[in-house]
Amino acid sequence: TWQFLFVIGIAGMLHIKRGGEIRFNWMMASAAVLYLVGALIWVRLPLWGIETASGLPTVLTGFDKTFLSLSRLMHILAIAYLIVAIPALSNLARTRPGHPLAVLGKHSLPVFVAGTILAMIAQVMKVVSPGGLLYDxxxxxxxIALQFGFAYYLEWLPRIGWGGKKRQSGATLPSAALKPA
Known part of the structure; x- marks a missing residue:
């Protein structure tokens, strides 16, 4: 489920890097705001049960984090569109490249995987020793500290010559120059 969101994010990033843009559109922005207000009302009133009363499958109407239902997908897409398309919101979300959140975002997929593994370990630890508020x-x-540490570790690797793009030395000849005439 979350892999789909990563693919959407990567596709959007590639579109921007290739010179594309995501422009503000009043119809899209209005639909996004209306959807988000509707979701807020649904959760705050609460109107739980409407999604199951409609008779539609859970894949379309469910609100469980386990699955990426249509309602959850629309929620994240509406928020993302408003942040990207409205310059004031986009500027609020912008950070410098060395900012800890930017470093975390730069390595989001490996950090996400590490976080998933850490969450599984933490669940086992909670079963073995439930602890209390301080333990939690x-x-x-x-x-959280381990995830930030992992992101900075991944950021450090290319500086010592591990990972990242390989540097070409000036003495390297093109492969065409090595072929006999």
């Missing part, structure tokens, strides 16, 4: 705070803080 230490467990969560440690997981």
């Amino acid at each position: 705070a230490i467990l969560i803080s440690t997981g």
